[in-house]
Every structure is written in C-alpha cells, then in structure tokens.
Amino acid sequence: MATPNYGYEKRQRELAKKRKAEEKKQKKLHPGQDEPGHSQGAEPPADAQPGADSPAAPPAN
Secondary structure, eight states: OOOOOHHHHHHHHHHHHHHHHHHHHHHHHSTTOOOTTSSTTSSOOTTOOTTOSSOOOOOOO
16 A cells, blocks of 8 residues: 655645635735636636527538
C-alpha cells in the first residue's frame, strides 16, 4: 500500500487558502460585481444557438 503524500496535501490546502483570500480581496475591491459564471442565467447553455427554434430557410441560388 502506498504512503500518503502529506507534502502534496499541505500544498493543495495552502493554494486553496490563497485562492480564497484572493477572491475575498477582489470581492472587497469590486463589491457591486458578481463573479462570472456564479449568477443564474448569466450564459446561455452551450448547445443553445440563437434562432435554433425557427426552421431554417432554404438557401437562395
């Protein structure tokens, strides 16, 4: 059985802590802005295309 890599786990915790602190700092600097991707309905689904509901017109020759 492999031994746990405690150094790697510690580094990942430190990086997560640093990332969280940076996000908190950015939130304080720009309190009125929502982070992209965190708000409901910010982006349409990737498979949705504009005009996909209407039938396509045949190309004019």
